[in-house]
Amino acid sequence: xxxxxxxxxxxxxxxxxxxxxxxxxxxxxxxxxxxxxxxxxxxxxxxxxxxxxxxxxxxxxxxxxxxxxx
Numbered sequence: 001x002x003x004x005x006x007x008x009x010x011x012x013x014x015x016x017x018x019x020x021x022x023x024x025x026x027x028x029x030x031x032x033x034x035x036x037x038x039x040x041x042x043x044x045x046x047x048x049x050x051x052x053x054x055x056x057x058x059x060x061x062x063x064x065x066x067x068x069x070x
Contacts, residue, residue, distance in 0.1 A: 001027070010038055016047035 006027065013023040013035070024030050027038075039046065 006038075007042060010042055010044055014039065014044040014047055 009023055009026055012018045020032060023035060
């Protein structure tokens with residue numbers, strides 16, 4: 001794999017366009033630690049969770065984890 005392609009994949013991950021699992025697979029089953037090292041080496045941030053819909057998902061998780069009694 002070329003450095004250009006590797007950087008493109010890292011940038012896709014950093015933007016949240018592909019998952020860590022997909023990135024690791026495409027980079028030859030590297031470890032997540034290796035992903036962190038590569039991101040740092042290219043001065044790329046960790047991906048951010050999308051803002052849209054986050055509140056609804058958190059509310060649903062709270063309902064499932066902390067159900068109100070009868």
